[in-house]
Amino acid sequence: MSAPTTTARQPAAHTATPEAPARPSRGRQTIITVIVGAIILAAASGLRIDWTDLGRVPAQVVHYLQLMFGPPNWEKLPRALEETWRSISMAWVGAIICVVISIPLGMLAAHGIGPAWLRFVLRGLFAVIRAVPEVIIALLLLAVTGLTPFTGALALGIAGIGTQGKWVYETIESVQDGSAEAVRAAGGSTAEVARWALWPAAKASLLSFALYRFEINIRTSAVLGLIGAGGIGSMLSNYTNYRQWDTVGMLLIVVVLATMLMDTISGAIRRRIMEGAKPRGMERSS
Template sequence: MSTSVSARELGLALPPRPSRLAPTLTAVVVGVIVLWATAGLPIDWSDVGAIPGELLHYGTLMFADPNWEKLPRALFETWRSISMAWIGAILCVLVSIPLGMLAARGVGPVWLRLPLRGLFAVIRALPEVIIALLLLTVTGLTPFTGALALGIAGIGTQGKWVYETIESVQEGASEAVRAAGGGTAEVTRWALWPAAAPALMSFALYRFEINIRTSAVLGLVGAGGIGSMLANYTNFRQWDTVGMLLIVVVVATMTIDAISGAIRRRITQGARMRGARRSSKGRQDVVGIR
């Protein structure tokens, strides 16, 4: 026969029940702010019900009978947007990797690490469109403006990914290099970089995927590419051509994402999977010999 004895009967003090006051007050304050911000917007709520009908109307105009006569020009502009995104990704990676490694704890000194992290935060706070508008006064309406804006805007996020990846590397290899008499440069080269390189390459390809989508937006402000063509035909209300352009953008973006995703999986998992296959094949051969 089992008997259960409560903590109170044993004379033990029960821990106090956690207070829900702070989370409740936070939720109330956030809700009030959202309601206040919504009430301050000049929104005619009577028009909300007409949105599905308008979407169906313009969707029919764009996709019922797309105009494929402009397809060669659309493919050329899409290639220009991809080139712009690729150049921006390369510029971003070339700058962010060394700066991000210097911003990592244990690599760069404090007087350099903190300003670099602050610089990354400032760049992340600026959208690509704002950077492109600032660059337009210097470089003009050219695809180089879009590539430069993508490269600068990506430094903030990419640099943060780099120093977080470096700081998450196991300490064993770093301690081994230091024990052999290596300094910070040797630790970075022979311990941190080999361990972090696959993840950093994967992040670089992911940055390229982001640039593909953002390059279309930058075209709306005159940076060139498929976005400029899309903005022009939208302004002229040529919806059949706009529908064709949207189809090209979606297909190109999904294709690039699929290819880039396959490459990233190959980089991060390929060596391990190949090693597992070889190990499995070796075990099968040993079993066959026995």
């Protein structure tokens, strides 16, 4: 006789239908959108804009472009170049003032370097300075220094401390490694930690930020000239007030070309600092 075979019963397969995820609520996003839209409408209504004038804007723009650049007046070019150089000098002096002050203060504002109370004070100071535009600082300085290019340079230097100081302490906090602790373990002071541990690690980034500050100052120096701080901005403001549009066009060409040239030179130097010098053999092969 053959042994009876037992058939194992297979359990019935129950396939559970996956439930669809809950639809995310967009109530918060809708509320934010409504609030932003209401603010925009309130701002637009408060300006009392005559929207019928928008149709005449393109024709007016073309008209004044023809007055300025068809053709520009090149008789004042030597003086324009002199004033442009004054604006560049003002921007450079302002950048030096900013960097010299912001680097040590920014290092003290970094975590692990200065005490907590000092970090709080310095970061608050940087925030206050960033909240005040360069033009306001220049207007406050006019009562002390008068209408001189030094006023513009000092305003650029003070206004840049807020942004530059923030860049410094963020850079220091991102590059901190064991070198700072090693210097402290060897008995080094805060100044020695900054000199021998932090500065070598952050030098390239901080110098790059300093050159970028100089680029920003070049653009801002033209704006400060509009309030009498000197430079190409003052010349541009004067000829605009007297409606000498052909001279204004020449000045705009000089400002744009000078800004582009300085940006190109500064950008090349910043890339050299960040990337380092290439070996001569590599330069020839490339």
